[in-house]
Amino acid sequence: MTTLLVTHAACLQHLPGPGHPESPARLQAVLEALDNDRFAALDRVEAPLATRAQLERVHETELIECIAANAPRDGFAQIDADTVMSPASLEAALRAAGAVCAAVDALIDGKNTRAFCAVRPPGHHATHDTAMGFCLFNNVAVGAAHALARGLERVAIVDFDVHHGNGTQDIFWNEPRVLYASTHQSPLYPGTGATHERGVGNIVNAPLPPASSSFAFREACRDIVLPAVERFQPQLVMISAGFDAHYLDPLANLNLDAEDYEWITRELVDIARKHAGGRLISSLEGGYSLTALRQSTAAHVGALLD
Numbered sequence: 510m511t512t513l514l515v516t517h518a519a520c521l522q523h524l525p526g527p528g529h530p531e532s533p534a535r536l537q538a539v540l541e542a543l544d545n546d547r548f549a550a551l552d553r554v555e556a557p558l559a560t561r562a563q564l565e566r567v568h569e570t571e572l573i574e575c576i577a578a579n580a581p582r583d584g585f586a587q588i589d590a591d592t593v594m595s596p597a598s599l600e601a602a603l604r605a606a607g608a609v610c611a612a613v614d615a616l617i618d619g620k621n622t623r624a625f626c627a628v629r630p631p632g633h634h635a636t637h638d639t640a641m642g643f644c645l646f647n648n649v650a651v652g653a654a655h656a657l658a659r660g661l662e663r664v665a666i667v668d669f670d671v672h673h674g675n676g677t678q679d680i681f682w683n684e685p686r687v688l689y690a691s692t693h694q695s696p697l698y699p700g701t702g703a704t705h706e707r708g709v710g711n712i713v714n715a716p717l718p719p720a721s722s723s724f725a726f727r728e729a730c731r732d733i734v735l736p737a738v739e740r741f742q743p744q745l746v747m748i749s750a751g752f753d754a755h756y757l758d759p760l761a762n763l764n765l766d767a768e769d770y771e772w773i774t775r776e777l778v779d780i781a782r783k784h785a786g787g788r789l790i791s792s793l794e795g796g797y798s799l800t801a802l803r804q805s806t807a808a809h810v811g812a813l814l815d
Contacts, residue, residue: 512813513615513624514543515608517556520628522597526585529593530760530797531643536629539793542803543627543810550814552621556608556628558600559651563610566654567647567680569638576602576645588640602630602645609652609747609792616745616788617659623778623813625750626792627806633674633749633794634699642672642699649749649792650680653687656745662686665743667734667777668693669726669770670751670794671761673702673714677749682708688741690734692726694719694754694763713737719762723769726754730773738780746781746789748774752796752805760797767801767808774812789813 521533543551564573579586580599587593605628612624632649634642653664665688666681668674673693678701681687688711693702695716702714715729738746752770754763774791781789791813796802 511550511552511621513612513621514551514553514627515556515612515624516540516627517604517608519597519600519604523601523630524595524597525593525643531630534799535796535802536627538799538802539627539806542806548810548814554611556604556626557611558603559606559610559646563651563655564606564646566658567637567650572638572640576640588645592640592643592645594645598630598645604628605630605632606646606648606651609648609790610655612790613652613656613659616790617656617661622787624790625810625813626790628793631751631794632792633668633670633677634672635676636679644676647676647680649747650677652790652792653681653747657686661744663741663743664745664747665690665738665741666747666749667738668749668751669754669773670749671754671758671763672698672751672795674749675699675701678702678706678708678712681711685709685711687711688713688738688743690737691715692717692729692734694721694761697761717763720764722764723766726763726765726769727772730776735776735780738777742784743780744785744788746777746785748777748789748791749794750791750809751794752802755796755798755801755805757798757801758796767804770805771808771812774809778812
């Protein structure tokens with residue numbers, strides 16, 4: 510089975526405003542990192558638009574209608590202090606969520622075993638009723654809910670973005686069929702992700718203090734995150750793949766490198782092989798150093814291919 514790469518040109522057209530760190534150059538760097546012979550085996554497909562029904566599994570109707578209504582015909586529309594829409598943003602957000610749903614379908618239908626969704630805007634800060642933190646719709650949450658609708662009973666989401674995925678935690682707080690496990694810097698935006706935040710026993714947070722090293726990250730994964738995922742025995746493993754815990758990233762203060770992303774990806778691939786028939790879907794979240802994005806994407810997707 511080949512590894513799927515799901516993306517769409519519309520995701521390059523979302524403009525969050527001059528000087529904004531979540532720029533189209535991020536996705537361009539990711540795609541450039543995958544544009545060589547090492548990744549020739551990727552099965553590349555275009556992301557479809559997420560449907561209203563797919564979005565409504567995790568988002569309030571009012572949020573979906575608000576995002577659609579605020580999409581500007583020209584210029585920019587401010588959603589919150591950090592989150593901005595341009596004329597192409599609505600399609601980009603729909604393609605980003607649709608990419609993860611398409612990956613779910615491909616894996617459940619047996620067409621592929623693993624997938625990487627190279628999309629933006631990111632999603633893990635979007636809650637059930639609020640767009641925030643550069644995120645409009647919660648791409649991974651939409652995909653996980655789609656997997657449940659397709660008949661899976663246990664979906665594990667591992668989030669190694671440097672910022673806590675408050676939106677994903679919020680959406681699945683009372684959903685025992687979804688495990689959400691996160692490593693993240695704390696204190697840092699959005700201020701959630703304490704160890705005592707446990708949902709119905711399905712939330713696992715492993716916060717790391719600023720300046721934490723690769724050793725601390727791997728220790729938290731070995732001692733907390735990976736055992737929790739193993740115990741859950743997921744039928745699908747999903748990754749919120751933010752690469753902003755890299756030491757080059759300008760928005761945070763952790764000290765990971767590309768080898769750490771390769772390592773955690775291989776660990777999760779092993780769990781997917783053991784419990785999920787190999788099924789694993791990763792979706793791009795943060796990462797604001799273009800150099801770190803290129804290095805980390807190559808390491809991460811290389812581990813998916815291997």
